[in-house]
Amino acid sequence: xxxxxxxxxxxxxxxxxxxxxxxxxxxxxxxxxxxxxxxxxxxxxxxxxxxxxxxxxxxxxxxxxxxxxxxxxxxxxxxxxxxxxxxxxxxxxxxxxxxxxxxxxxxxxxx
Amino acid sequence: xxxxxxxxxxxxxxxxxxxxxxxxxxxxxxxxxxxxxxxxxxxxxxxxxxxxxxxxxxxxxxxxxxxxxxxxxxxxxxxxxxxxxxxxxxxxxxxxxxxxxxxxxxxxxxxxxx
Numbered sequence: 003x004x005x006x007x008x009x010x011x012x013x014x015x016x017x018x019x020x021x022x023x024x025x026x027x028x029x030x031x032x033x034x035x036x037x038x039x040x041x042x043x044x045x046x047x048x049x050x051x052x053x054x055x056x057x058x059x060x061x062x063x064x065x066x067x068x069x070x071x072x073x074x075x076x077x078x079x080x081x082x083x084x085x086x087x088x089x090x091x092x093x094x095x096x097x098x099x100x101x102x103x104x105x106x107x108x109x110x111x112x113x
Numbered sequence: 114x115x116x117x118x119x120x121x122x123x124x125x126x127x128x129x130x131x132x133x134x135x136x137x138x139x140x141x142x143x144x145x146x147x148x149x150x151x152x153x154x155x156x157x158x159x160x161x162x163x164x165x166x167x168x169x170x171x172x173x174x175x176x177x178x179x180x181x182x183x184x185x186x187x188x189x190x191x192x193x194x195x196x197x198x199x200x201x202x203x204x205x206x207x208x209x210x211x212x213x214x215x216x217x218x219x220x221x222x223x224x225x226x227x
Contacts, residue, residue, distance in 0.1 A: 046114070046218075
């Protein structure tokens with residue numbers, strides 16, 4: 003039931019765009035996106051809820067296709083600070099339930 | 114967002130011993146979760162801890178190995194018992210956003226077992 007993330011790794015130059023995908027074989031209630039830098043805890047970026055509600059980081063956007071059980075995170079005009087590992091976490095029950103995380107996508111942004 | 118602290122931040126322990134990790138939140142929360150992150154890996158849910166009830170463990174994790182306490186709405190502990198080198202990981206607690214649906218992570222406890 004672990005969601006599948008793709009790609010595994012992305013290398014970008016500053017200013018370039020990237021899309022990270024997350025798909026589940028099970029019906030989703032919500033999808034949560036986090037970024038983790040080496041040696042630090044995951045930082046919340048965005049949540050997408052069944053029904054269309056979204057909350058999160060101003061400069062990051064995401065989509066949630068409930069029917070396809072997929073979500074995509076869009077990183078536009080990337081900055082050096084965007085480097086890190088991105089995880090999607092999926093919740094299959096009601097709000098407040100535990101998350102199952104994908105294996106992560108490593109993003110490296112260089113100048 | 115909730116402010117979460119964990120103690121200890123790191124520890125080096127001998128095989129066969131136990132370590133208790135504390136998680137403190139600055140506000141009352143219903144749900145607290147414990148995760149493990151092995152080096153270079155994703156986060157794996159260990160258990161869900163609700164105040165006033167037994168923790169709910171995920172497949173592969175048992176209460177005898179990872180006993181959890183949740184005495185009130187701001188605090189929880191996870192004990193890693195009879196440790197082996199395979200238990201070397203980062204252990205993280207997280208809490209739900211109380212109506213906002215986000216989940217926030219504590220800074221983690223880096224455990225090394227020799």
